[in-house]
Amino acid sequence: xxxxxxxxxxxxxxxxxxxxxxxxxxxxxxxxxxxxxxxxxxxxxxxxxxxxxxxxxxxxxxxxxxxxxxxxxxxxxxxxxxxxxxxxxxxxxxxxxxxxxxxxxxxxxxxxxxxxxxxxxxxxxxxxxxxxxxxxxxxxxxxxxxxxxxxxxxxxxxxxxxxxxxxxxxxxxxxxxxxxxxxxxxxxxxxxxxxxxxxxxxxxxxxxxxxxxxxxxxxxxxxxxxxxxxxxxxxxxxxxxxxxxxxxxxxxxxxxxxxxxxxxxxxxxxxxxxxxxxxxxxxxxxxxxxxxxxxxxxxxxxxxxxxxxxxxxxxxxxxxxxxxxxxxxxxxxxxxxxxxxxxxxxxxxxxxxxxxxxxxxxxxxxxxxxxxxxxxxxxxxxxxxxxxxxxxxxxxxxxxxxxxxxxxxxxxxx
Numbered sequence: 001x002x003x004x005x006x007x008x009x010x011x012x013x014x015x016x017x018x019x020x021x022x023x024x025x026x027x028x029x030x031x032x033x034x035x036x037x038x039x040x041x042x043x044x045x046x047x048x049x050x051x052x053x054x055x056x057x058x059x060x061x062x063x064x065x066x067x068x069x070x071x072x073x074x075x076x077x078x079x080x081x082x083x084x085x086x087x088x089x090x091x092x093x094x095x096x097x098x099x100x101x102x103x104x105x106x107x108x109x110x111x112x113x114x115x116x117x118x119x120x121x122x123x124x125x126x127x128x129x130x131x132x133x134x135x136x137x138x139x140x141x142x143x144x145x146x147x148x149x150x151x152x153x154x155x156x157x158x159x160x161x162x163x164x165x166x167x168x169x170x171x172x173x174x175x176x177x178x179x180x181x182x183x184x185x186x187x188x189x190x191x192x193x194x195x196x197x198x199x200x201x202x203x204x205x206x207x208x209x210x211x212x213x214x215x216x217x218x219x220x221x222x223x224x225x226x227x228x229x230x231x232x233x234x235x236x237x238x239x240x241x242x243x244x245x246x247x248x249x250x251x252x253x254x255x256x257x258x259x260x261x262x263x264x265x266x267x268x269x270x271x272x273x274x275x276x277x278x279x280x281x282x283x284x285x286x287x288x289x290x291x292x293x294x295x296x297x298x299x300x301x302x303x304x305x306x307x308x309x310x311x312x313x314x315x316x317x318x319x320x321x322x323x324x325x326x327x328x329x330x331x332x333x334x335x336x337x338x339x340x341x342x343x344x345x346x347x348x349x350x351x352x353x354x355x356x357x358x359x360x361x362x363x364x365x366x367x368x369x370x371x372x373x374x375x376x377x378x379x380x381x382x383x384x385x386x387x388x389x390x391x392x393x394x395x396x397x398x399x400x401x402x403x404x405x406x407x408x409x410x411x412x413x414x
Contacts, residue, residue, distance in 0.1 A: 007122050008131060010177045011115040012138035014074055017170055018111035019142030021081070021104050022050065022224070024166075026232040026250055027150045028159040030243075032097070033369055035159075040371060042094055044357025047229045048350045049098050050105035055346030057109045062200060062339030070114035070121070075178035081107025082170035089163035107170075112139070113338050116322070118181070133265030136319065140258025143227075143312075147251040151243075200336045208328045209340060211397035212321045214390035216341050217348030219286060222293060222383045223315040224349030227253060230356050230376070231308060234296075238373045239304040252305050256312030264319050278320045278327075279398055285317020286391050290384060297381045299373065318345065352383055 025032070025047040032038055038046065064073045084103025091097040115135040123131050153162050203209060226234075231253060235246045271281055292310050295302060326337040356379040363375040 003122050006180050006182065007118060008134055010173070010181050011070070011074070011111075011118055012135055013173045014078060014108070014111040014177060015115055015135050016138045016142040016145070017078075017081070017166070017173060018108035019139040020146045021085075021108055021166070022228050023143045023146035023254070024150055024162070026227075026229050027147060027247060028154070028162070029229065029232060030369065031154070031159050036092075036094060036097065038094060039357075039368055040360045040365075041354070041357040044229065044354045046094065046097055046101055048225070048353030049102045051224060051228075051346045051350040051353060053102045053105035054109045055343050055350060057106050058113075058339040058343035058346070059200065061110055061113060062336035063197065065110065065114060065117045065339070066333070066336060069183065070110070070118040071177060071181045071183055074110045074114040075174045077107050077110045078170050078174035078177070079107070082167045082174070083107070085163045085167035085170060089160045089167065113342060116338055130265060133262050136261035136264070136316070137258060140254065140261050143254035143257050144251060147254055148247055151247045199333060200340070203325070203329065203333065203337050203340045206325075206328060208325055208398070211394055212325055212341065213344045215282075215286065215387070215394045216318055216321050216345045218383065218386040218390040219289065219318045220345035221348035221352035222289075222380075222387060223318070224346070225352035225356055225383070226380065227257070227312065227315060228349075229353055230379075231311070233371060234376050234380075235304060235308070237371050238299065238376055241304065249305050249308050253308040253312040256309035257315060258312075260313040261316045261319070263313075264316055268320070278324045282317055282320040282324070283391070283395070285314060285320070286387070286394075289314040289317060290387055290391070293380065293384045293387075297377050297384060299377075355379070356383075 025043070029043050029047070032046065033043060061073070081104050084100045084105075084107055086100070087103060088097055088100030091100055112135065116132065119131045119135070150162060153165075157165075232246050232250055235241045235249050236243075239245075239249075241249065267281060268278070271277075292307070292314055296307055296311070300307070321341050322338050325341055326333070329337050359379040359382065360371045360375040363372050363378075365371045365375065
């Protein structure tokens with residue numbers, strides 16, 4: 001119980017904020033379009049630059065986590081996120097908003113990876129699935145907070161006020177992590193910086209990484225790009241919902257995400273008893289997620305609430321790729337192995353979130369704020385094709401990577 005209060009909860013609060021920042025534009029996006037005058041490509045770029053800076057920092061982040069520990073790294077980076085939120089709140093043009101959003105992405109880039117790292121330091125391996133599920137559930141709560149609660153806040157203030165409050169909360173959580181969480185040296189690498197960078201190269205050159213990377217890029221891209229921005233406009237333009245209806249379904253989507261991330265830990269524990277591997281779990285989630293996206297692209301006659309609940313529920317299957325890759329390396333590589341997957345995943349998210357806006361702009365849309373159904377079908381369908389191709393690549397190549405015996409449901413699972 002003491003470590004839950006002084007270790008797990010502070011890091012959970014950081015990941016809660018990370019996901020709230022990631023999803024908030026799905027609600028305030030139309031306000032940004034109106035107030036600043038943005039196109040679909042602009043709002044895609046503005047939202048996705050968070051993912052780009054997040055991704056580009058993963059290589060130095062992995063080295064920093066293994067070298068300096070998660071407590072210091074996460075606390076310092078959260079202050080950068082707070083500064084970015086402040087800049088975003090006062091921005092008057094696209095460039096300023098992009099700069100603020102980029103700083104937010106950089107600042108929260110350690111929230112999940114530092115949590116995974118601190119769990120390996122403080123808890124025995126048989127507790128990792130439960131602890132990781134707690135962190136992921138906090139992110140799911142952040143996603144939920146980025147919908148209806150943000151919409152309520154907009155009735156009290158505007159989007160600028162929302163971001164000023166977020167900046168203050170971010171500073172508070174940074175201080176809590178730095179002052180409350182004890183320091184711990186277990187799992188901190190003693191290698192030189194040169195040796196650490198060489199070891200990171202080993203991760204990127206490994207057959208396991210090459211097998212997992214395309215699937216991590218494409219599946220995470222669909223999750224981040226659609227759930228983080230484009231689900232809201234789809235509900236407005238294709239499902240024909242008003243603003244309250246859109247916010248309600250987005251909340252349902254994120255409740256599905258919350259339940260789904262908790263289920264990943266439960267499924268992994270059950271799979272251990274059935275001698276199923278994480279690769280088999282990843283494959284099952286991928287197939288189900290692709291089928292669900294196919295129904296969305298085809299505008300299947302199913303309730304939007306049901307479709308998007310399932311989207312959130314199935315969208316976190318790629319979380320199994322982190323322990324799958326980490327299982328090929330010693331424990332001191334954990335930060336760099338996890339950030340290797342995070343790097344390619346979030347680069348995919350950036351490309352997809354921006355690319356969907358570019359594809360949508362190619363169609364004859366009725367106005368700068370509304371888009372035709374065919375535009376969404378083309379953009380979402382392109383992502384689906386990439387995921388199917390990546391899954392086939394994974395099936396062909398992962399078995400050749402000679403996975404470590406820890407690549408089973410007895411590993412850290414989620």
